[in-house]
Amino acid sequence: MSTDPFPRTPYDQLHGLVYLPRLLDKIRLHAAHRLPEDYISNLGHPEKMDGFCLRFLGIEYQQLVAYVTSGATDEEIWAWTLKEGQIHSKEEILLWNEYMRKYGWRDQASKTLRRRLQEGGYGDRSDIQTFFDFLDLDEGREVLQSRE
Numbered sequence: 001m002s003t004d005p006f007p008r009t010p011y012d013q014l015h016g017l018v019y020l021p022r023l024l025d026k027i028r029l030h031a032a033h034r035l036p037e038d039y040i041s042n043l044g045h046p047e048k049m050d051g052f053c054l055r056f057l058g059i060e061y062q063q064l065v066a067y068v069t070s071g072a073t074d075e076e077i078w079a080w081t082l083k084e085g086q087i088h089s090k091e092e093i094l095l096w097n098e099y100m101r102k103y104g105w106r107d108q109a110s111k112t113l114r115r116r117l118q119e120g121g122y123g124d125r126s127d128i129q130t131f132f133d134f135l136d137l138d139e140g141r142e143v144l145q146s147r148e
Contacts, residue, residue: 006022006139008025009022009132009135009141010022010049010135011132011136013097014074014077015078016090016093017093017097019100020053021074024068026043026050028069031065056088057085058084100132103132104131105129113129113134117134120134122134128143
């Protein structure tokens with residue numbers, strides 16, 4: 001996919017947590033019927049990055065969808081997740097972030113990442129080692145070697 005439907009990259013953070021802003025964007029875009037078809041099958045999927053995020057937060061997908069689509073801001077959603085879900089230490093958030101940033105690099109998702117690169121016409125991009133980088137590339141954003 002070469003258009004950028006998401007204002008935020010998977011690297012963006014909400015209160016130090018990567019990927020959550022992207023999940024919120026996906027939910028909002030889906031509710032507005034603007035989420036690209038390619039993304040719908042993974043939306044809230046328990047065995048994909050959305051599901052990892054939901055389990056880390058300790059919340060259910062449908063609960064999050066209901067709260068996000070009620071018009072809640074990111075800050076309101078964050079406060080809600082702290083109330084309804086699991087609170088994590090700084091160390092747990094650090095581990096979460098590093099796992100997600102490296103997802104697809106020498107792990108169970110590596111084969112899928114290679115396939116997605118081939119399907120997207122990026123088979124020659126050996127610099128793309130993670131799903132976060134793949135998503136940035138596929139959505140037309142500059143792929144940076146290092147992100148804070």
